[in-house]
Amino acid sequence: MDTLKYFKESYEDSRFSFINLAASIGGELSSHPVKDLSFESLYFPPSSGKKEKLLILTSGIHGIEGFTGSALQRFFLDHQFLGLKDENMGILIIHGINPYGFKHHRRVTESNVDLNRNFDVSPDLFKNENDGYALLKDFLNTKSSRSNFYLSAVRLIVKHGMDNMRKAILKGQYQFPDGIFYGGKSFEPQVEMIKEIVMSRGEGFEKVLLIDVHTGYGENGKLHLFGDRSPFIDQSYMNQVFKGMPVEYGSDKDFYFVTGGFTVFLAKLFHQKAKFAGVVYEFGTIDSHKTLGSLDSLYYMVNEDKESFKTMFYPDSVEWRTKVLEQFQSSISSIVKNL
Numbered sequence: 374m375d376t377l378k379y380f381k382e383s384y385e386d387s388r389f390s391f392i393n394l395a396a397s398i399g400g401e402l403s404s405h406p407v408k409d410l411s412f413e414s415l416y417f418p419p420s421s422g423k424k425e426k427l428l429i430l431t432s433g434i435h436g437i438e439g440f441t442g443s444a445l446q447r448f449f450l451d452h453q454f455l456g457l458k459d460e461n462m463g464i465l466i467i468h469g470i471n472p473y474g475f476k477h478h479r480r481v482t483e484s485n486v487d488l489n490r491n492f493d494v495s496p497d498l499f500k501n502e503n504d505g506y507a508l509l510k511d512f513l514n515t516k517s518s519r520s521n522f523y524l525s526a527v528r529l530i531v532k533h534g535m536d537n538m539r540k541a542i543l544k545g546q547y548q549f550p551d552g553i554f555y556g557g558k559s560f561e562p563q564v565e566m567i568k569e570i571v572m573s574r575g576e577g578f579e580k581v582l583l584i585d586v587h588t589g590y591g592e593n594g595k596l597h598l599f600g601d602r603s604p605f606i607d608q609s610y611m612n613q614v615f616k617g618m619p620v621e622y623g624s625d626k627d628f629y630f631v632t633g634g635f636t637v638f639l640a641k642l643f644h645q646k647a648k649f650a651g652v653v654y655e656f657g658t659i660d661s662h663k664t665l666g667s668l669d670s671l672y673y674m675v676n677e678d679k680e681s682f683k684t685m686f687y688p689d690s691v692e693w694r695t696k697v698l699e700q701f702q703s704s705i706s707s708i709v710k711n712l
Contacts, residue, residue, distance in 0.1 A: 384476035410472035425461035436474015442586035490545030490556030492638035505541025583651030591657030
């Protein structure tokens with residue numbers, strides 16, 4: 374299918390395709406170096422000059438997940454914003470935020486930092502302690518055979534309960550640099566860079582919508598929307614923007630609450646400056662919402678290798694990729710109309 378042309382197999386192809394497409398359609402394109410690689414931002418101001426609405430569409434916070442995010446961003450651009458842009462709307466696209474993970478098919482940065490546990494406006498973030506993770510660190514930080522891993526996992530589930538384990542593991546931790554979901558000891562370069570991009574482009578807008586594209590968690594081939602209940606987010610406005618759509622929240626599902634998350638970071642930046650609504654677009658791959666899929670996911674995370682990561686974060690299934698594009702198109706159309 375023609376739509377499958379958007380799914381590339383390397384960081385370089387994805388990036389150059391984005392840059393070339395941006396050059397062909399206009400917009401204000403900028404490159405942002407991170408060591409020897411870079412990520413890009415592309416801004417389209419409102420044609421009327423009136424800053425009523427701003428859509429921010431981001432990809433690649435978890436490097437390897439940038440392949441799907443990049444495909445959707447380029448699909449969106451190549452199809453004239455799906456007809457959603459009006460004269461009072463601005464669009465900011467940030468492509469491949471974690472270029473190291475993108476290039477090397479990893480979720481983390483060069484420093485093993487999970488960027489979606491590293492964003493905040495205060496360094497107090499790094500004082501957080503995750504006692505639940507500490508109890509599991511030997512299990513989570515030791516590579517083992519599949520059978521030994523699952524045997525240990527079952528024992529821990531019996532001892533601690535599955536929900537408690539999920540909460541401890543996914544929340545984020547700042548104590549074990551070699552562990553998974555490590556949030557770092559200080560901010561990665563992208564934090565200040567994103568702040569500068571978003572604040573300079575977003576200044577003066579009345580309403581802001583963030584859609585941050587991810588893959589991996591949930592039912593295979595299904596789009597899940599994840600939001601945050603935060604004092605910096607107007608819940609009534611969230612309900613308005615996502616009316617009729619099933620948004621899942623960290624407070625409703627304890628195991629998915631995170632510290633240092635990107636959505637809340639942007640909410641803090643726009644707090645008292647604009648109405649803000651934001652979600653993670655999470656496209657499921659290996660049914661990780663179920664117990665067995667959750668254990669498979671955890672095994673892949675601990676025993677990281679390219680083949681398993683591709684299965685978990687960037688399936689090559691034509692059916693999966695087609696579903697992703699279809700759900701992206703239908704959902705974003707509904708949401709932007711509510712904005």
